[in-house]
Amino acid sequence: MTRTMMDKERLAAFADGELSPEDAAAVVMHLSDHPEDQAYVDDLMAANAALAQAFSAPLAEPVPTRLLAAAGMPGANVIPFRRRVLRLGAGGLALAASVAAAALLVWPGADTRLVPGAVAGGSPLAQALDSLPSGVPATLEGRALMILASLPVQDGFCREVEIVDSSASLLEMALACRGAGGWRVEVVLAERLPETTENGYVPAGGVETAGLTPFLDRLGAGLALSPQDEQAAIAAGWKR
Amino acid sequence: MTDTFRRDLVALIPKLRRFAWSLTGNRQEADDLVQAACEKALRNEQQYRPGTRLDSWMFRIVQTAWIDDRRRARTRGVGIDPEDAHLSDHGKAASLPEARLMLERARTAMAALPETQRAVMALVAIEGLSYREAAETLDIPVGTVMSRLARAREALLPALGETKGGRQ
Numbered sequence: 001m002t003r004t005m006m007d008k009e010r011l012a013a014f015a016d017g018e019l020s021p022e023d024a025a026a027v028v029m030h031l032s033d034h035p036e037d038q039a040y041v042d043d044l045m046a047a048n049a050a051l052a053q054a055f056s057a058p059l060a061e062p063v064p065t066r067l068l069a070a071a072g073m074p075g076a077n078v079i080p081f082r083r084r085v086l087r088l089g090a091g092g093l094a095l096a097a098s099v100a101a102a103a104l105l106v107w108p109g110a111d112t113r114l115v116p117g118a119v120a121g122g123s124p125l126a127q128a129l130d131s132l133p134s135g136v137p138a139t140l141e142g143r144a145l146m147i148l149a150s151l152p153v154q155d156g157f158c159r160e161v162e163i164v165d166s167s168a169s170l171l172e173m174a175l176a177c178r179g180a181g182g183w184r185v186e187v188v189l190a191e192r193l194p195e196t197t198e199n200g201y202v203p204a205g206g207v208e209t210a211g212l213t214p215f216l217d218r219l220g221a222g223l224a225l226s227p228q229d230e231q232a233a234i235a236a237g238w239k240r
Numbered sequence: 241m242t243d244t245f246r247r248d249l250v251a252l253i254p255k256l257r258r259f260a261w262s263l264t265g266n267r268q269e270a271d272d273l274v275q276a277a278c279e280k281a282l283r284n285e286q287q288y289r290p291g292t293r294l295d296s297w298m299f300r301i302v303q304t305a306w307i308d309d310r311r312r313a314r315t316r317g318v319g320i321d322p323e324d325a326h327l328s329d330h331g332k333a334a335s336l337p338e339a340r341l342m343l344e345r346a347r348t349a350m351a352a353l354p355e356t357q358r359a360v361m362a363l364v365a366i367e368g369l370s371y372r373e374a375a376e377t378l379d380i381p382v383g384t385v386m387s388r389l390a391r392a393r394e395a396l397l398p399a400l401g402e403t404k405g406g407r408q
Contacts, residue, residue, distance in 0.1 A: 008390060009386055009390060012386075012389060012390065012393065013371075013386075016364055016365075016371070016389075017370075018370060018371055043397050043400075044393065044397070046400070047346075047365070047393065047396055047397055047400050048365040050342055050343065050345075050346040050400060051262070051346050051350060051361065051362075051365045051366050051396075052365060052366050052368075053343055053346075054262075054343040054344075054346035054347045054350070055258045055259075055261050055262045055347070055350075055362075055366055056258065057258075057261075058254050058255075058257035058258045058261065059254045059255070059258060061254070061257075063250070063253045063254065063257075064271060066271075066275060067253050067257075067271060067274055067275055067278065068250060068253075070274070070275040070276075070278035070279050070282075071246060071249045071250045071253060071278040071281075071282070072246045072249070072278075072282050073246050073247070073249075073250050222247070222248065222251050223247060223250065223251045
């Protein structure tokens with residue numbers, strides 16, 4: 001029996017996510033006993049990933065003022081959810097995610113407070129998501145909780161939640177989105193906290209943003225709501 | 241309406257900078273391009289149909305502005321066409337750690353592609369558009385998107401190294 005290789009265009013369409021679920025399943029079946037085609041698909045996907053990463057720097061950078069002016073919003077505060085100083089409420093201490101060397105533990109990770117899935121209505125977390133404005137320190141089960149930003153998505157809102165456990169040097173970041181059935185934690189990331197600087201501030205870097213950015217992109221999230229818009233959303237019960 | 245449009249436009253800038261960089265291979269030129277595209281978008285706001293994808297509309301503006309620039313540069317006889325140039329990184333890549341080396345290779349390989357292939361590759365592989373969306377953005381048939389991708393990959397995969405062989 002001769003091994004038939006699948007045509008490259010079909011394999012490329014598979015790697016690019018162009019095939020229907022049925023057709024994709026057929027390709028997966030084919031790949032399982034055609035290692036040379038599997039290797040080609042791996043190469044395609046690696047190339048796509050390398051290209052995406054090679055040009056990704058602007059996503060984590062503040063927008064230059066001249067471009068804000070060109071877009072007609074010279075005073076806009078752009079990507080506030082991608083560059084910020086994270087604050088820890090307790091004792092005026094401030095911490096932030098480190099840029100390098102921090103271990104990024106994708107759930108299931110260490111002993112985290114946040115778990116993906118529905119948030120029970122009326123629970124302390126649900127209450128915080130319902131009514132706590134961004135940037136206001138609060139506590140959840142003895143750990144520092146802060147909502148960092150609220151973002152409009154296609155059919156509702158998502159909120160970025162941060163929980164800091166200073167005794168365990170653990171920082172959790174989650175994205176909770178409001179659906180018909182209430183709040184739902186979509187993704188949880190956890191990382192080790194770096195040492196604080198003497199003045200307690202460390203500028204937020206790439207790790208946590210790199211972690212949540214793909215999810216935000218996939219949800220089509222827009223700019224973080226302004227405090228006024230957020231207040232209005234809270235008052236409206238996060239209904240759009 | 242105008243305010244929403246501007247807000248959406250501002251929110252898109254990071255992605256537009258990425259797209260423009262992948263086209264020009266140069267960050268300064270990329271930002272010049274994004275600036276020109278934003279200004280053009282504001283002037284032509286009424287041509288944008290609300291409810292359609294603003295990102296595709298903007299990618300198209302960036303891409304046409306880039307092609308115009310390149311044409312002008314060629315007419316003037318300035319600028320180096322990467323298609324004709326022998327691209328060299330002057331040994332820079334050799335001193336980079338493995339992960340950065342890969343990214344440097346990806347940028348060099350992208351810059352070495354013909355313009356038409358580069359634009360398709362950027363929209364599909366980097367911006368994540370579907371073939372149909374890429375076709376609409378560039379105003380070309382879907383079949384052309386696929387053939388340009390295929391040709392781009394014939395050049396890209398070996399240049400990125402680490403191919404497992406078998407299907408080149």
